[in-house]
Every structure is written in structure tokens, then in C-alpha cells.
Amino acid sequence: MKQPLNINSNGILYRKDNTLKYTNKEVDKTIPIHAINEINCYGKVSLKSGAITLLQNEKIIVNSFNKYGHYQGSLYPKITLNSGTTIVKQALAYNNPDQRNYIAQEIVQGMKHNMRKTLMYYSKKGKNVTEYIEKIEKEPILNKNINQILSSEGKLWQHYYPAFNEITKNFPLKKREFRPPTNEMNALISFGNSLLYTTTLSEIYHTYLHPSISFLHEPRERRFSLACDIADIFKPIIVSRTIFKLVNTNMINKKSFKDDVGVYLTDKGRQKFIEEYNNKLKTTIKHPNLNKKVSYRYLIRLEGYKLIKHILNDKTYESFKAWW
């Protein structure tokens, strides 16, 4: 199975003959291009044009993050899996309010279900989160128009995040905030969400969906908004679970953070996070429809397939709802 490659130092990616090399003052090494599915750069990494061509040909996405772990952007290979039918129908589905609302509310339904599942898991482990579970359950997903759906989504996160303070006492969340995070828990959530976004983007690349045509989020947002749509469904079971594992087993503690214009993970802390995150993605579960084991990462791809089937009028989309 191909693995993501993480570059934590500053350096240069270049091409020598048909191999990809990485160099800086300390190293000059060959990167096994056929064994990797994406490259994530956490340092300042420059790409020479030869390397870009090679990466494009090998269809490898390169994601870059700044030192706070904030996603900066991606070098997205040219789209080779191109189905005119799929893209036209994807755009038509976006443009038809009934279709768009259906898909958007289904995404939020999945998210809601998975938030509830995640909290239930900790409730069974003795964490006092019943109050939050009830709030989530009671929150209706209004779906007359996209703004209603988005506001229901926002409310669900507002019910969900405060439960974090019950699941771990180590890093109080207080309030969910964005750039730059002013406390540890916000830094962890932001970093985890960025990782999930890039994973989702790679998986979408292997479907015929266009990453910029989305349903819940507006396509005009700066990011590949379809990745934002699909990632939302998986945040509770992938990002939140990873964070609690790291924090509650002390793999990440006070020493894993730095504080200057914001709080962010140290190199070591980040590497721990990525390792645990990748373990999560590799975890497999038996899929009831496919009758075989699939990884969490592959579940994201399958979400893309389900959306394709929906827009092709083949099968109505039902979002991923953790069944275990």
C-alpha cells in the first residue's frame, strides 16, 4: 500500500533522470516515488521544475503547511480521470437547489451521526458527555435552503466541541477558534482538520468528481470545496478520535507545543500526531455492502463513489454513518 511522505525539514525536491531526490545541507536522498501517494511538506520545501513534471506524471499531490500546521495549498496534478458526463452532472446537481440541498443535508446527517457515535464511545468509557449527545440529537437539520443547512451544521459543531472539555481535562478548549489558535486544543483540531482535508483531496483525485464543485460549502471558497464537504463527515471519527488518543495517553502533552504568535505543535509533536493519524487511516473495518475489509482512508474514496452514483441517478446518496 502506498504511503504519504512527510517532509519536516527545509530543502529542495529535484529530479535526476527518472528519480525524485530531496536535498538540503544534511541529506541528499532518493524518494521512492512509486511507494508514495502524496507528499506533505511541513518545512520550506522548494520544487524544481523537473520535480514538478515528474510528480505531475506520477499523479502525486504535494501539500504544503506552514509551521503552525496550517494548510497553505496543494500542487494538484492535472486531472487525468476525466469523465465529461460526471462533471456536467456534478455541476447540474450543484445548480439544482433540490439536488444540492439533498446532498448537503445528507452530508450534515452523516456528520451529526458520527459526532453522536464518537461521543457515545467516550460516554461508554465513563466520560460525562450525555448532555452534549442529547443536544446533538435534538438539533434538527433544517433543509429548506442551503443557508438553513449551513446554520444547522454550525449549531451541531457548537454542541459538539464543548464535549471535548469532558473527554480530556488536559487541554481545555474553551472556544473553538481559527487562525491562529490561541490554545493547544484549538491547535490540535486545526491541524487534524488540515490533514483530513488533504487526505480527502487525494482520495477525490482518484474518483471522477471535480474537487471544486461542492454541495454544502460554496464552490467559490478558496479551497477545493468538495474536499471540505466530504471531510466534514469524517472529522469526528478520524480527527477527534486521533486527538483524544494522543492526549489521553500522554503521547502529546504540554511539551509538544510552542507558543509565539499562536500555539502550535513542535516538530516532534507534529510527527506524533501524523503517525497516529496515519495509523487511524490504515485501520480497517468490515464493510457491510462490500463484504470485505476496508481502511478508513478508503471509506473516504467510497464517499466519492456514492456521490458519483447519486449524480448519475444510479443510487440515492446516503452519507457515511459509522455502523460499528
Next chain:
Amino acid sequence: MINMILKESEITGVMVQYFKVCKRELWFYINQINMNYDNDDIEIGKLIHENSYKREKKEIRLENLVFDFVKNKNEIEIYEIKKSSKLTIGGSYQLYFYLWTLKKSNINAKGYLVYPKEKKKKLIELNNEIINELNEITQDIIEIAKQKKPPKPINKPYCKKCTYYELCMI
């Protein structure tokens, strides 16, 4: 709504093969949803020298097909190399289709399905029955192309080996 209009000249051997095996697979293929990412198209036009067959203007595309051919004076032989003699319905129709296409350009050809592992070789020849069937198949393929949504999954043992398995079953 969009409607895929497929011209008869755009029909390929792979489509004929998929037609025999699974109409849904065919529909996906026609709509460029192809899970076989790595198969490059081979153009027979490049292989049959233009000089040898001046009348042959049409370009015949052979996708997804391991094949070899030998020219014999005024007849050519097409070999299609298959891994196993199982699951060959689609494969032999692919070959019938090439023979028929060549025949329409007045090129007589003989086809052989070859199974190197089993050291077997099977002659594939056109007859009127097959030609009629191919005529019907091409019309049916054009109809399937027009369908706005994919035909239902077939749910046969073959599905397990099919590259669309996950897309179909999810």
C-alpha cells in the same frame, strides 16, 4: 439533460466485449468512467502500415487488448493473447469485432485466441450468424450509450473480479 450520442464509427472492440459481459460496465466505459487507469490505447492504425493497406483510412482503436498480428501475403492474422480460457466470451467477441471491422474495409483476416499458459490456440472465424449478431450489438450499444443512467448491476460472480466492483456495490 445530457445525452451521449455515440457514432457507429466510435464503437470499439472493448465496448463489444463489455456488451457481452455487462451492460453496466459498458455504460461506464462509454461515459469515460474507467477504473482501469493504466491501460493505454493502442492504435491498430500505427501497427498496420499505411502503405500496405492504402484503402484502409479508418483508424481502428484497440484498447485493453494484448495482441499481435502477422501479415501473410494478402491476409493478416490477429492473435489475441489471453491469460486463461475461462471468461472468454467477451474476448472472442472483441476479436470477432476486429475481424468484422477489417472485413468492412475489404481486409480478410483470421483471428486466434491464444492461451500461452495452457498452450492452446483457438481459431476465430466470422460467419453470417456472427455478422448479424455484431450488427445488432452495435445498434444496441448505441442505444445503451443514450441511456441517461447506468443499467443496474448484474451481481454475478464476475463482479468480484471487475474493476467497478466497489463502485457498483457501495
